[in-house]
Amino acid sequence: MFQLDKEKNRYIIICNSKWGKLSYISKILLDSFVYNHRGDNMKSVKKLLALVMALSLTASLMACGNGNSTNTNTTKTPETTAETGKNLKVQFDVEVASMDPQIATDGTSFEVLAAVTEGLYSVDEAGSPIMAMAESVDKSEDGLNYTVTLKDAKWSNGTAVTANDFVFAWRRLVDPNTASEYAFIAGIAGIKNADEIAAGEKGIEELGVTAKDDKTLVVELSHPVTFFESLMSFPSFLPVNEEFFTKSGDKFATSPDTILSNGPFKINSYEPAATTIVLEKNADYWDAAAVKIDGIQYQVIKEAQQTMLAYQNGDLDVATLSGEQVEQFKGDAEFNNVMAGYLWYISPNQKIPGLENVNLRKALALSYDKKAIADNILKDGSIVADFAVPSLLATGPDGKDYRETSETYLSTDKAKAVEYFNKAKEELGKDSFEYTLIVEDTESAQNVAQFIQSEIQTTLPGFKINLETMPKKNRVERMQNGDFEVGLTRWGPDYSDPMTYLDMWTTDSPNNYGFWSNTDYDAIIQSAKDGDLSLDPEKRWEELKKAEAMVMDEAVILPVYQKGSAVMIKSGVEGIEFHSVGVNRIFKNVTIK
Incomplete structure (x- = not known):
């Protein structure tokens, strides 16, 4: 009562x-x-x-x-109700969008995929690539050929993991019929003919990957890629068993019966958009002896107070804090602060009248207080983003972090924002503007969006921002389809190179939500990928800085913050690996005392 x-x-x-x-x-x-x-x-x-x-x-x-x-879940299983003390209970603030490795695009999906499926490589605690399904790798002197011998490993249905599982998956990744948003990453990895196949210019059988026999995979590159091994741990390159895929048909990767595992865990309970996902230890995993927990229980809880209630009640072992909670619990022994690689930014759709005007975009970019967002709203270790390429991402030929020797851009300057706004009004012949900002329905994203809305409308009289909230999956779909005006979005780095961000804003990139196009920019990125710049590391590094300057000078994106994470981890839980690149959290080596 x-x-x-x-x-x-x-x-x-x-x-x-x-x-x-x-x-x-x-x-x-x-x-x-x-x-x-x-x-x-x-x-x-x-x-x-x-x-x-x-x-x-x-x-x-x-x-x-x-x-x-x-347990008030409507669906109960022994795995979700048993309190063995060996099941790690983890909170997500957004749903898993896809368990198909060649379709998935978001960090939440990547995390679960990496827990149940293993590629040629994984990463160690420091983020360096380590062999996983690969038993040994023979690399040619020119860096263009990799011959990989696979471990003796099984899928969770007892069939052997073979070289053809990788050939099938990688061909499927670049096949235009798959329409994978990550098809481009095969070209980033330098795999021969990947870009041409994705563009429909060559057949998938011409991809530079072949199965010499069941245990031997041969990969041909069109040019040397220094971070190739690191990329091989990325979920888009995870294997798929062709026979199982064919048998599953359109239902592939939508239920435990249509998801096959060769990783530390396997799926026990899952359906698309589910708020709970249950994994159990995979007894058929080649390194099962190293896995010390019985399973992982993921719970999607978007509201911050509810998350902490569940944590305090013992229903979660790992929970993410936001806002006032950070202040309240930062002195707790179970509090942890982690810097992530995610860049949050606003993408203006330049096909919408008015937003094609660079002065209007600059006015927006300078009008909101980023420091207040990081320090007063998020309070989770996030930092101001005056850049398109985050810090702690990549080290250059000079041995320094990319951001150490790069400029900053679009720093908050409300007086300058008004100047740009006045220029835009004159150029567009209008005194007032109204746009809708779409934002996902997590509490932190909504709080940030509401603050930005207030800041823009206060700084730029005559500018109205409406907010429309929706699940992340819907927000992403809307932006991919160009069905939006302005969107608050994020990108997590796939590999340790500035290209993981800069490649997004090329003319034909599926992640170029704003539909910006610049031929000079495209030329730099293409050359840095597989042209003359790819053969000159020092010059390539400097040209990538110029490319970032182009994006910022034209306010292609309006950066907001680089994400930090305030995480509560129950005492006795050890071995969680946090990474700023690729898969953000790995639980294979977790122990629970």
Whole structure:
């Protein structure tokens, strides 16, 4: 029962039994809400009650019942309800979009894919490539040929992992009929004929990858790629068993029965857009003896308060904090701060009237306080982004981080923003503008979007920003299809080179959401990939800096922040590997004491 304590202006929970977490609910769910809504009318009281009822249903039942923990998921399995102490319970704030390695594009999907499927290489704790399915690798002196001998390994249905599993998967990646958004990465890896096949100019059988026999894979490159081994750990290059794929048909990768594993874990419970995903240890994995936990239980929880309630209640071992929670828990022994490689930015669709004007885009880019976003809204270690290529991504030929020797761009300057706005109004013959910013429905993304909305409208009188929220998958689809005006989006690095960002803004890139086109820019990127620049590391590095300057000078994107992560990890949980490139979290070596 809820009762109003008028003296302290808060609601408290009255119950006939004692429960240690009640004080936590009062503090986190009730006091913080009432503090932020002091003086509100009865509508706010109803909102409060709705919030508490939604977030505390399980807690109330536990407090007023027999005190036993109850799992309220509609689908229960022994794996999701058993408290063995050996299942790692991890929170996501967005759903897994796809479990198809050649279709998946987001970090959440990549994380689960990497837990159940293993490629030629993985990475160690420091992020350096280590052989996984590869038993040995023979590299030619010119760096153009790799002969890979595979380990004796099995899929979770008992069939052997073969070289053809890689040939089939990689051909499928570049096949235009697959329409993979990551087809370009095969060209980044330098695999012979990859770009031509993706463009429909050659057949998939001409891809530079062949199965010499079941245990021997031969890879031909069109030019040397120094980070080739690192790229081989990326999920787009994961193997797929052709016979299993064919048998699964259109349902491939949509359920435990249509997902095959050769990695540390295998799928126990999954369906598209599910809010819970359950993995169990894969007994057929070649290195199963090294896996010390029984499985992983992923839960999608988007709301910050609900996440921390679940963590405090023991329903999560790993949870991500945001906003005020960071201040509250940063002194806790279980608090961890991790710098990630994700760049959050606003993409203006230049096909929308007005947004083709560079002065209008610059006005937007300079109008919002990025430091306030990082320090006052996120508070999770995120830093201001005045760049298109993040820090801690790649080291140049000089041994220095890319950002150490690069310029900064589009730093917040509200007075300058007004100057650009006035120029844009004159050039476009308009005094007012109105656009809709699409944003995913996570709490942190919405908080950032609301702040940016307020900042733009305050700094640039006559400029109105509407907000439209939706699940991440829908937001990505809308931006890919050009069905948006302005979008708040993010990109995580796939490999340790500036190209993982700069390649996005070439004319034909599927990730060029703003539809910007510059022939000089395209020429630099192409040469840096497989032309003269690719053979001259020092010159290539400097030309990539020029390419970044082009993107920033034309405000192709409006950078906001480089993501940091404030993570709570239960004491006794050890061995989680955090990476700023590729797969962000790896759980193979986790132990739970």
